[in-house]
Amino acid sequence: MKLFKKLPIGIINAILIFSIVAVFSVIIVISSLSVFRLVDNNLLERHTYEVMISIDAVISDLQNAETGQRGYVLTGRAEYLEPYTTASQVLSSDLQNLQDLINDNPAQQERLSRMRPLIDEKIADLQISVVLRNVGGFNEALKGVLTEKGKQIMDSIRLIVTEMKGEESNLLQIRLADTDKTITTLKDVLLFGGMAGLLFYLLVNYIIGHFIIEGLIKKPIFQREKQLLESVGDGVVAIDRSFKITLFNKAATILTGWSAEEAIGKPFRSIIQFVDANTKKEKVVFIEEAMLYGEIRSMENHTVLIQKDGREMPVGDSASPVFDASHQVDGCIIVFRDMSREYEKANELAVIAKEKETMFASIGDGLLTTDVQGNITFINKTAEKLLGYKNEEVMGKVYSEIVLAEDEKGAAVPSDIRPINLALAAGATTTTTTTTVLTYNYLRKDKTKFPVAVTVTPVILDGKIIGTVEVFRDITKEKEIDRAKSEFVSLASHQLRTPLTSIKWHTELLSEKIKNLGQSEKTHFTELTSATTRMSDIINSFLNVTRLELGTVKIQTEKFNLMEVAEQFFTEFTPVAKEAKVELVKKIIYTNEILQDKTIINNVLQNLLSNAIKYTPAGGQVILEILADPKEDKNVLIKVTDTGYGIPEAEKDKIFNKMFRAENVKKKIPDGNGLGLYIVKSLVNLIKGRIWFESQENKGTTFFVTFPKK
Amino acid sequence: MKKKILIVEDDISLRDALNEKLTDLNYEFLNVSKGEGILSVIKDYQPDLILLDLVLPEKNGFEILEELKVKNKILTPVIILTNLNSQEEQKRGRDLGAIDYILKSDTSLKDIGTNIGKVLA
Numbered sequence: 145m146k147l148f149k150k151l152p153i154g155i156i157n158a159i160l161i162f163s164i165v166a167v168f169s170v171i172i173v174i175s176s177l178s179v180f181r182l183v184d185n186n187l188l189e190r191h192t193y194e195v196m197i198s199i200d201a202v203i204s205d206l207q208n209a210e211t212g213q214r215g216y217v218l219t220g221r222a223e224y225l226e227p228y229t230t231a232s233q234v235l236s237s238d239l240q241n242l243q244d245l246i247n248d249n250p251a252q253q254e255r256l257s258r259m260r261p262l263i264d265e266k267i268a269d270l271q272i273s274v275v276l277r278n279v280g281g282f283n284e285a286l287k288g289v290l291t292e293k294g295k296q297i298m299d300s301i302r303l304i305v306t307e308m309k310g311e312e313s314n315l316l317q318i319r320l321a322d323t324d325k326t327i328t329t330l331k332d333v334l335l336f337g338g339m340a341g342l343l344f345y346l347l348v349n350y351i352i353g354h355f356i357i358e359g360l361i362k363k364p365i366f367q368r369e370k371q372l373l374e375s376v377g378d379g380v381v382a383i384d385r386s387f388k389i390t391l392f393n394k395a396a397t398i399l400t401g402w403s404a405e406e407a408i409g410k411p412f413r414s415i416i417q418f419v420d421a422n423t424k425k426e427k428v429v430f431i432e433e434a435m436l437y438g439e440i441r442s443m444e445n446h447t448v449l450i451q452k453d454g455r456e457m458p459v460g461d462s463a464s465p466v467f468d469a470s471h472q473v474d475g476c477i478i479v480f481r482d483m484s485r486e487y488e489k490a491n492e493l494a495v496i497a498k499e500k501e502t503m504f505a506s507i508g509d510g511l512l513t514t515d516v517q518g519n520i521t522f523i524n525k526t527a528e529k530l531l532g533y534k535n536e537e538v539m540g541k542v543y544s545e546i547v548l549a550e551d552e553k554g555a556a557v558p559s560d561i562r563p564i565n566l567a568l569a570a571g572a573t574t575t576t577t578t579t580t581v582l583t584y585n586y587l588r589k590d591k592t593k594f595p596v597a598v599t600v601t602p603v604i605l606d607g608k609i610i611g612t613v614e615v616f617r618d619i620t621k622e623k624e625i626d627r628a629k630s631e632f633v634s635l636a637s638h639q640l641r642t643p644l645t646s647i648k649w650h651t652e653l654l655s656e657k658i659k660n661l662g663q664s665e666k667t668h669f670t671e672l673t674s675a676t677t678r679m680s681d682i683i684n685s686f687l688n689v690t691r692l693e694l695g696t697v698k699i700q701t702e703k704f705n706l707m708e709v710a711e712q713f714f715t716e717f718t719p720v721a722k723e724a725k726v727e728l729v730k731k732i733i734y735t736n737e738i739l740q741d742k743t744i745i746n747n748v749l750q751n752l753l754s755n756a757i758k759y760t761p762a763g764g765q766v767i768l769e770i771l772a773d774p775k776e777d778k779n780v781l782i783k784v785t786d787t788g789y790g791i792p793e794a795e796k797d798k799i800f801n802k803m804f805r806a807e808n809v810k811k812k813i814p815d816g817n818g819l820g821l822y823i824v825k826s827l828v829n830l831i832k833g834r835i836w837f838e839s840q841e842n843k844g845t846t847f848f849v850t851f852p853k854k
Numbered sequence: 855m856k857k858k859i860l861i862v863e864d865d866i867s868l869r870d871a872l873n874e875k876l877t878d879l880n881y882e883f884l885n886v887s888k889g890e891g892i893l894s895v896i897k898d899y900q901p902d903l904i905l906l907d908l909v910l911p912e913k914n915g916f917e918i919l920e921e922l923k924v925k926n927k928i929l930t931p932v933i934i935l936t937n938l939n940s941q942e943e944q945k946r947g948r949d950l951g952a953i954d955y956i957l958k959s960d961t962s963l964k965d966i967g968t969n970i971g972k973v974l975a
Binding site for chain 2: 634638641642643644645646648649650652653656676680683684687691696697698700743
């Protein structure tokens, strides 16, 4: 059978087919021949019977003739002659019939030819008897009958008939025997054929099952797989049920140091030792489990391969059971690869993590990280100190439940404006500074508070936010500094005001007292006065800015009519406008009372109007409009439109900055401290309004201020 | 009968300017540079109006005002004449009973005179 296995498929195929065809051909041929023979025999038997019948017919005719003759001889009556007459008539056709039938048998023909003359004689004899009776009467006829001649002829005829019949009988026997034999042969052949068929069926099944399929299917697939396995970068070792190596690919050779020839056929353990990196104990349980449970099993961590030369190599991967056609575990394929690089990387990562940990512990600010859901993932030592929590206490907890923030009044800061949520929502860094009007206080675990500056940055990986990093610090010190600074500015400003007042008043007195002032002297006084006013404005602005930044500006609302305020300003600015040759127009549509901070509204109007007039050349126009805001029915809208120098495109986003003055007007109008709009914007924000503008260089500007009516 | 004005101001140059203006406006005046003993000064001088600075050595203007108006219920009208100017200060001044609050550096002597005239009218 082994030899059989080794033959190429084609030949096995051919042998099989040939054998089957040969055997069945033989069966068919034999069966067919037998059947033909039976048919032949049947015909021949029939023939024999026909010959016999025909012979009998002839004999019968003769006997009938004799009977008739006898009867007539005896009685002389015509009716007794009838059989003779009839027989004589049919005899020749019967003889002819017999003649035809024995055409194929020369022996019989010979006998018949001997019989014919005898038959003729007999008939003649009979005829003579009849004639004699007719002529001579009974006695004459009797004489004829009594001569032995008639009887002798009949006996001779009977002899020949016996011979003929005997021959036919023999033939029949032979044929019958032959038929029996043929039938037996046929039966045997058919039986044999049936059994042969069954046998072949089983044989073919078996062959197909064990040899052809294995040869046809398994073998070529295995060849292809073998090639694949050879080219794979990981070590692939296949073992059979008894743990003997059946496959050992190139990579396995490279990794272990053993060649395929050295490895194949050897017990797995003698070639490959997987051990635990620390205990050096053998670790092949995973292979055994894979084969036992019929499932893939992975190597444990810290598995190390002992190479041929005894060196150790960290490895990883898995064992995969192999099944045979009936789903029984047949062997195992173990795949492994060099993990040294991975372990190195893991080490490097551990080092980096440690460095980061140390860095975080040593930075002076509080550091806090969250995942994208807002659960805290880490706080550093400083954060622990500042918040009064330990890292373990807060890990995994929801940020907004641990880090509580309040505004200066003690009200909780709404979560939607907290920097962490802004950062998560917008994916952008959000910072609070010491100078924002809204200062946060963080609450410690023990509920004491401290002011904070917070920066939250979202962590973005592949375009998606995966968490946040918050850096915060206690700005108590800075707040104190700010306060001191503001107090200083306050004080300084106040101090400056005193000599300023002196200049102002004494100048006033001088201008009153000196009579007969010439034009140029008058101008001096005008300049002095205007200078003191400007200086006063600057000081006022500084103070305002400081107060706004400190958040000490408090809104005091009162009921007043905006129209009245506007009218007042109009009146106030009319001389200034006249001097500047700028036309002042008012369109006050909204005339109702509002509940707002009058000082702030005053400030806003003052600033915008004076700017409008200041930055519009002679011949221009300034329009003040007050109306209900068309987009926001809770608000009032103030519009100040001028036909002045406008704001250049490039400077539009800086116009509200502190100390900023646009390039195009800096030279034309040197007067200006760049604080006006900054203050106006801060004030507008304070009353929860909005300010914006539209402008075109050298065409004009319109400022829009919208704020709630109450 | 000329109206009498008590000036509480510690800056000499400002005081001189005020003095001259008040003279021009035909008022009488008395200068003090601090709050100490002010009650007796008022008792003696009987001013019709007090111009009160806020930033003073020792007691500040608010303390003086409180003493005058709250503690001693002095009825004499007080105009605060100061270079301090914040919402709190203005409110505090009015709450303590000042009839007016004037920022010196922003107000001309002429306007001060007008204000005085309104009060003394």
